[in-house]
Amino acid sequence: MSRRRHSDDSDAGQPHKRRRTSEPSEIEERLESLICRVGEKSNSSLESNLEGLAGVLEADLPNYKSKILRILCTVARLLPEKLTVYTTLVGLLNARNYNFGGEFVEAMIRQLKECLKVNMYNQAVHLVRFLSDLVNCHVIAAPSMVAMFENFVSVTQEEDVPQVRCDWYIFAFLSSLPWVGKELYEKKDAEMDRLLSQTESYLKRRLKTHVPMLQVWTADKPHPQEEYLDCLWSQIQKLKKDRWQERHILRPYLAFDSILCEALQHNLPPFTPPPHTEDSVYPMPRVIFRMFDYTDDPEGPVMPGSHSVERFVIEENLHCIIKSHWKERKTCAAQLLSYPGNNKIPLNYHIVEVIFAELFQLPSPPHIEVMYTTLLIELCKLQPGSLPQVLAQATEMLYMRLDTMNTTCVDRFINWFSHHLSNFQFRWSWEDWSDCLTQDLEKPKPKFVREVLEKCMRLSYHQRIIDLVPASFSVLSPANPVCMYKYADESNRSLPGYTVALCLTIAIKNKASNDEIFGILKDVPNPNQEDDDDEGFSFNPLKIEVFVQTLLHLAAKSFSHSFSALAKFHEVFKTLAESDEGKLHVLRVVYEVWKNHPQMIAVLVDKMIRTQIVDCAAVANWIFSSELAHDFTRFYIWEILHSTIRKMNKHVLKIHKELEDTKARLARQHKRRDSDDDDDDDDRSTDREDGPLEEQIERLQEKVESAQSEQKNLFLVIFQRFIMLLTEHLVRCETGGIDVFTPWYKSCIERLQQIFLQHHQIIQQYMVTLENLLFTAELDHHILAVFQQFCALQA
Numbered sequence: 001m002s003r004r005r006h007s008d009d010s011d012a013g014q015p016h017k018r019r020r021t022s023e024p025s026e027i028e029e030r031l032e033s034l035i036c037r038v039g040e041k042s043n044s045s046l047e048s049n050l051e052g053l054a055g056v057l058e059a060d061l062p063n064y065k066s067k068i069l070r071i072l073c074t075v076a077r078l079l080p081e082k083l084t085v086y087t088t089l090v091g092l093l094n095a096r097n098y099n100f101g102g103e104f105v106e107a108m109i110r111q112l113k114e115c116l117k118v119n120m121y122n123q124a125v126h127l128v129r130f131l132s133d134l135v136n137c138h139v140i141a142a143p144s145m146v147a148m149f150e151n152f153v154s155v156t157q158e159e160d161v162p163q164v165r166c167d168w169y170i171f172a173f174l175s176s177l178p179w180v181g182k183e184l185y186e187k188k189d190a191e192m193d194r195l196l197s198q199t200e201s202y203l204k205r206r207l208k209t210h211v212p213m214l215q216v217w218t219a220d221k222p223h224p225q226e227e228y229l230d231c232l233w234s235q236i237q238k239l240k241k242d243r244w245q246e247r248h249i250l251r252p253y254l255a256f257d258s259i260l261c262e263a264l265q266h267n268l269p270p271f272t273p274p275p276h277t278e279d280s281v282y283p284m285p286r287v288i289f290r291m292f293d294y295t296d297d298p299e300g301p302v303m304p305g306s307h308s309v310e311r312f313v314i315e316e317n318l319h320c321i322i323k324s325h326w327k328e329r330k331t332c333a334a335q336l337l338s339y340p341g342n343n344k345i346p347l348n349y350h351i352v353e354v355i356f357a358e359l360f361q362l363p364s365p366p367h368i369e370v371m372y373t374t375l376l377i378e379l380c381k382l383q384p385g386s387l388p389q390v391l392a393q394a395t396e397m398l399y400m401r402l403d404t405m406n407t408t409c410v411d412r413f414i415n416w417f418s419h420h421l422s423n424f425q426f427r428w429s430w431e432d433w434s435d436c437l438t439q440d441l442e443k444p445k446p447k448f449v450r451e452v453l454e455k456c457m458r459l460s461y462h463q464r465i466i467d468l469v470p471a472s473f474s475v476l477s478p479a480n481p482v483c484m485y486k487y488a489d490e491s492n493r494s495l496p497g498y499t500v501a502l503c504l505t506i507a508i509k510n511k512a513s514n515d516e517i518f519g520i521l522k523d524v525p526n527p528n529q530e531d532d533d534d535e536g537f538s539f540n541p542l543k544i545e546v547f548v549q550t551l552l553h554l555a556a557k558s559f560s561h562s563f564s565a566l567a568k569f570h571e572v573f574k575t576l577a578e579s580d581e582g583k584l585h586v587l588r589v590v591y592e593v594w595k596n597h598p599q600m601i602a603v604l605v606d607k608m609i610r611t612q613i614v615d616c617a618a619v620a621n622w623i624f625s626s627e628l629a630h631d632f633t634r635f636y637i638w639e640i641l642h643s644t645i646r647k648m649n650k651h652v653l654k655i656h657k658e659l660e661d662t663k664a665r666l667a668r669q670h671k672r673r674d675s676d677d678d679d680d681d682d683d684r685s686t687d688r689e690d691g692p693l694e695e696q697i698e699r700l701q702e703k704v705e706s707a708q709s710e711q712k713n714l715f716l717v718i719f720q721r722f723i724m725l726l727t728e729h730l731v732r733c734e735t736g737g738i739d740v741f742t743p744w745y746k747s748c749i750e751r752l753q754q755i756f757l758q759h760h761q762i763i764q765q766y767m768v769t770l771e772n773l774l775f776t777a778e779l780d781h782h783i784l785a786v787f788q789q790f791c792a793l794q795a
Contacts (some may be wrong), residue, residue: 028067031060035071039085041338046085047255054092061093061100069104073111080126081320083133083179088253091137095263101139105131105266116274119281125172126320131268132176135183137253138260142187144268145180146195149173153195155273156202163207163795164282167229169273170199174232175316178309181236182244196240203233209792212785213753214287214362219404223290223306231288232312239309248310250340284793289357291397297346304345314345318354322375326367333378348383348390352376356394359416360409363757363793369412373419399433402444407750408757410448411635418455426456426468437472442633442743450476451635457481458599481597485553487546497546500524504550514571521547521572539581547576548589552604559603566607573613583618588627598636605640609647616714619644624721633747641718642758648714649762652707659700666693712766715759719774722752726783740782749786756790764794 038053039046057068075086094101108131115124131148134140155161155169173195177184185192208227212218215225226234239246253260294303304310318336325332336351358365359372380388398405398413405413421428436445457465457478469477486492487501503520512520526540547569555565566573577583587605594600608614622628623641631637726748733740756763763770775787 024063027060028064031057031064031068032071035075035089036079038089039082046252050085050088050092050252054089054096057089057093058096061097065100065103069107072104073107076108076130077111077115077123077126079324080129081317081324083126083130084250084252087130087133087137087139088256090134091139091253091260091263092256094137094139095259098264101263102266105134105140106269109269109271112271113274119279121168121283125175128172129176129179132180135180136251138263138265141265141267142184146184146188146191148268148271149176149195150191151271151273153198153202156198158276161276162282164285165276165280166202167206167285168282170202171229171232174199174229174236175312177236178239178246178313179249181239182246185244196236199233203229207792207795210285210789211287213757213789213793214285216287216289216360216362216406216409217401217404218406219401223293225290226288228286228288231306234307235309235312238307246309246313248313248341248344282794284363286361289353289360291353291356291394292349296393297349300346301344302346303349314350315354315357318350319358322354322358323366326371326375329371329374329378332375333382336379337382348387351379352387352390352394356398359412362406362408363760365412369415370419373416376420377423396432399445399448402448405444407747408754410444411638414448414451414455414635418452418459421452421456422459426460426465430470430473434472437475440743441475444743446476447633449473450478454478454598454635479596481600483553483556483597484593484595485549486592487549488553496527497524497542500546501550504546505554508551508554514569517547517569517572518575539579539585540576541585544576544582544585545589547572548586549593552590552593559600562600562604563607566604566611566613570611570613573608577613580618583614584622584625586614587618587622588625591627598634602636602640602643606643609644616644616648616710617717620714620717620721624725633744638751638754645714645718645755645759648711649759652704652711655700655703655707659697659704662693662697662700666697669693711762712769715763715766716769716773718755719770722748722755723774723779723783726752727780730780730782749782752783752786753789756786760790760793763790767791
């Protein structure tokens with residue numbers, strides 16, 4: 001909440017006036033600072049700070065009421081971890097000024113409606129929770145809150161609406177009960193019983209097809225991976241059984257009970273949930289991540305059970321702290337560690353579990369992945385005596401459970417762990433993981449260690465990683481990332497193209513032009529050409545092989561050298577790779593040359609897409625080709641594919657934005673002309689003005705259609721190749737009587753899930769096409785299940 005100061009130029013030369021006009025601004029900034037900082041550590045008690053602040057705000061209400069209302073509504077939405085602090089403050093103000101309390105409630109309802117209208121459902125949950133806690137502060141009458149919740153639960157009776165809509169309203173209701181359940185039950189027990197009964201009925205008939213796609217682990221041992229509403233329902237059931245006694249929420253309003261109980265209460269204005277529209281985008285369902293229980297920290301305070309409401313409250317508050325402060329890792333770490341009541345709970349375990357819950361959240365984490373790495377490093381610095389041990393314990397647990405871990409989450413675990421090690425001199429007790437050395441190298445544990453070491457090498461250098469890792473791990477250590485130039489050895493002089501490669505080497509070193517390179521390549525025989533063919537530059541695999549091998553070898557010194565080589569001989573690349581087969585062969589040769597340096601392959605492919613030497617569909621076909629079968633389950637292959645899809649998506653968005661901007665310019669031009677009352681303008685000048693823009697719009701529309709067609713084709717290629725590979729595997733297993741669920745199958749089917757999840761917003765545009773062409777009812781149920789799970793995410 002920043003404020004922009006405005007100065008009035010007319011006051012120049014009259015400093016006394018300027019000083020007088022700046023005073024309200026200074027007071028407003030002071031009010032904002034006081035409200036935002038209340039509840040933070042201070043020498044005085046929270047109660048005395050709240051009482052003092054209520055007095056200050058009451059005195060300023062006559063002049064700054066709208067500003068105070070705006071700040072309080074904003075903190076209710078954006079600082080949910082201090083919810084009860086602010087509800088108490090509003091309660092004290094309501095006790096002193098009844099009209100202000102009424103205006104605040106109305107402002108909150110307006111803000112709630114606005115949030116729902118613009119799909120800000122996470123913030124809307126915080127507002128609902130805030131309103132419910134105002135019942136405890138005697139600001140809102142309990143019956144009107146129950147009436148609002150009745151309207152929420154009635155959404156489950158609506159017809160032809162997505163399940164995720166009903167889910168959100170049920171979640172908003174249930175997640176408010178830890179704060180207000182006791183008060184509502186005391187006042188309206190029969191109505192509350194009816195609401196809970198309707199909720200239970202809805203939860204029983206809910207479809208949960210989506211759950212397997214969102215689980216971090218496929219196994220429920222040692223901790224069940226529960227769907228979020230099922231878990232919350234169990235927690236609320238236990239809370240009800242415990243007579244709504246909750247022991248963790250900070251409730252400062254209890255200290256002011258004698259003041260607040262005298263206050264007059266307000267009824268909520270009637271609230272009808274806005275109807276479902278095509279533009280409504282509801283939050284996706286989630287699966288609750290569980291990693292620790294009370295047995296993991298036998299010496300410290302007891303961790304609340306997974307179905308205790310305290311676990312829900314603690315996790316919600318920690319998630320809120322991260323959301324409020326994620327851009328400032330130092331502040332975020334300090335706020336997490338100063339969480340209230342930290343002496344009653346094993347806070348470090350809760351923090352680590354919540355951070356990993358966000359990092360592994362599917363389809364994507366709430367914040368960028370690197371934030372979680374930096375936050376954990378900061379926490380280790382602030383608590384060097386305890387947090388690193390908890391983190392090491394968590395890492396060990398994650399490693400032990402790799403066999404059942406979702407492949408997307410394994411990728412994130414690899415990225416986090418390698419980055420974390422790079423900040424601590426790559427020190428780790430590798431011998432503890434020597435069990436992976438006796439397993440098949442395709443199994444999750446050896447694959448994980450291999451990929452971590454590969455990533456560590458990217459963050460360091462080859463020899464250092466070799467020196468750090470025990471000799472027994474050499475089978476998993478990364479290969480020396482050197483260029484494999486097949487024309488380097490004289491013993492290969494019998495290879496076709498050997499002499500041309502020597503000529504090319506000399507020519508490139510002598511700064512030959514593109515025409516000279518074409519001249520040298522002209523005489524390379526085409527192994528595919530049996531008949532006489534006069535086409536000079538039709539697909540010739542040997543020509544591509546000799547040129548690409550030689551050029552990449554000469555430019556092997558660094559990424560920059562390679563980029564310069566691609567730029568200098570761009571015309572040669574474009575000519576050689578004109579056909580689809582040519583593009584595919586360029587990628588094959590890049591792989592042959594740099595197969596020991598996955599990062600170089602990823603970087604070169606990225607550059608070739610940007611410079612249009614190869615296209616996205618060619619990269620997809622190459623990834624699923626037989627030549628890459630050996631590396632198909634490697635991390636870098638999927639890094640390349642996802643990067644390729646993202647580039648295609650950005651390309652479509654960029655052209656679409658250009659089209660919208662041009663349309664807006666034309667609309668502005670029309671508006672200016674319509675407002676111009678000059679009758680001298682004739683129709684011909686109007687046509688002259690509009691002509692260029694209309695032509696540009698026409699061209700851009702064609703480009704958008706072409707780009708979208710290319711995008712759709714890319715997804716069709718990817719899904720078609722997945723289906724072919726998986727079908728072949730399933731048939732082979734069935735005819736050979738072999739178990740389908742091999743490590744390769746797990747990796748492949750979960751990579752298919754990953755494509756759906758990571759690009760869900762784009763893929764949803766092409767659902768009908770995918771259903772009609774690829775994911776038909778005749779498809780094997782193993783593969784079709786993935787598509788059905790994806791469809792259920794927004795159903």
